[in-house]
Amino acid sequence: MSDGKDSFIPVNDGPSGPGQIRLTKTTKITTLSGAGLSAESGIPTFRGTDGMWHNEELMKIATPHGFLANPQRSWEFYNERRGNMAKCDPNPAHFALAAMESAGYDIVNVTQNIDGLLAVAGCKEILELHGSVWSIKCSNPACSSKPYENRDVPIVDIPLKCDVCGAVERPNVVFFEEMLDPSIVAKADVRTKETDVFLIIGTSGIVYPAAGFAQIAKAFGAYVIELNLEPTPLSMISDETITGPCGETLPKLLSTLTGGEVRL
Numbered sequence: 363m364s365d366g367k368d369s370f371i372p373v374n375d376g377p378s379g380p381g382q383i384r385l386t387k388t389t390k391i392t393t394l395s396g397a398g399l400s401a402e403s404g405i406p407t408f409r410g411t412d413g414m415w416h417n418e419e420l421m422k423i424a425t426p427h428g429f430l431a432n433p434q435r436s437w438e439f440y441n442e443r444r445g446n447m448a449k450c451d452p453n454p455a456h457f458a459l460a461a462m463e464s465a466g467y468d469i470v471n472v473t474q475n476i477d478g479l480l481a482v483a484g485c486k487e488i489l490e491l492h493g494s495v496w497s498i499k500c501s502n503p504a505c506s507s508k509p510y511e512n513r514d515v516p517i518v519d520i521p522l523k524c525d526v527c528g529a530v531e532r533p534n535v536v537f538f539e540e541m542l543d544p545s546i547v548a549k550a551d552v553r554t555k556e557t558d559v560f561l562i563i564g565t566s567g568i569v570y571p572a573a574g575f576a577q578i579a580k581a582f583g584a585y586v587i588e589l590n591l592e593p594t595p596l597s598m599i600s601d602e603t604i605t606g607p608c609g610e611t612l613p614k615l616l617s618t619l620t621g622g623e624v625r626l
């Protein structure tokens with residue numbers, strides 16, 4: 363925990379709303395983002411009105427069992443998503459987070475997104491809880507091969523086969539019912555517990571363990587701000603909720619909280 367959580371300065375005691383706190387360069391800021399962060403870049407969310415997960419067949423693809431039952435079908439699905447993601451650029455919300463980092467603020471982005479857009483925007487401190495669609499690994503847990511980067515769009519020889527053991531390869535993302543990378547979870551956990559300000563950006567807050575970081579942040583005394591189009595189960599533990607598209611609300615919020623130092 364940083365020095366008594368006092369490295370952000372309360373600006374007024376007024377009703378909840380942006381501008382209640384002021385961020386300084388020693389404020390530890392952590393974000394937890396979800397698909398809503400990239401929605402304005404053109405990447406579909408999972409559970410919104412047009413969300414991908416309304417198609418139950420697709421949801422089954424994102425399990426270890428579903429992948430192994432039909433790797434060809436699963437790879438076609440990921441090839442299509444990679445093709446879409448490759449055409450998408452970061453939006454003002456990604457750029458606002460990158461601008462904070464380059465201005466010298468102490469900000470770490472814990473993300474559920476697999477699209478890599480935070481890095482494209484220029485963020486360096488990123489913890490990808492659910493992996494990356496641009497990374498590939500062998501599906502055989504006993505294989506000694508390491509995950510590797512692949513940006514081909516499309517990947518032609520699907521399903522890819524592992525050079526070391528011959529098993530099918532898979533996207534290095536976290537399917538339902540799979541454990542997250544323990545080293546990434548541990549880093550996110552340490553950071554969350556010491557953070558002063560925790561921003562929950564564009565996530566439905568129902569997938570665990572990711573959503574649990576917001577609860578941990580609150581329990582450890584962070585000031586929690588949620589940015590979303592609608593209320594979520596995490597709204598009730600948030601000190602402020604800001605409703606609207608985060609491509610608009612996040613740059614505005616960060617500009618206000620930094621006294622105009624960070625703006626887009």
Ligand code: BJW
Nearest residue numbers: 396397398401407408409474539564565566569570607608
């Ligand atoms: C905007 C916006 C704009 C839109 N501005 N906002 C029962 C059985 C089995 C498992 C479980 C179970 N009960 C619980 C579990 C655990 C399970 C879980 O949490 N399930 C719940 C759904 C119930 N979790 C897991 O399985 C995890 N592993 C685990 O727990 O291991 C231990 C274990 C092992 C075995 C059994 C049980 C436990 C792994 C979770 C992995 C999640 N993987 C996915 C797919 C990644 C790969 C891929 O993409 O193909 O990750 S699922 C999907 O959900 C994806 C996302 O990262 C994740 C979260 O979704 P997100 O990002 O919040 O998106 P949406 O669409 O839900 O929400 C978007 C939000 O944005 C909305 O609120 C909008 O309003 C908002 N928005 N536009 C601001 N412009």
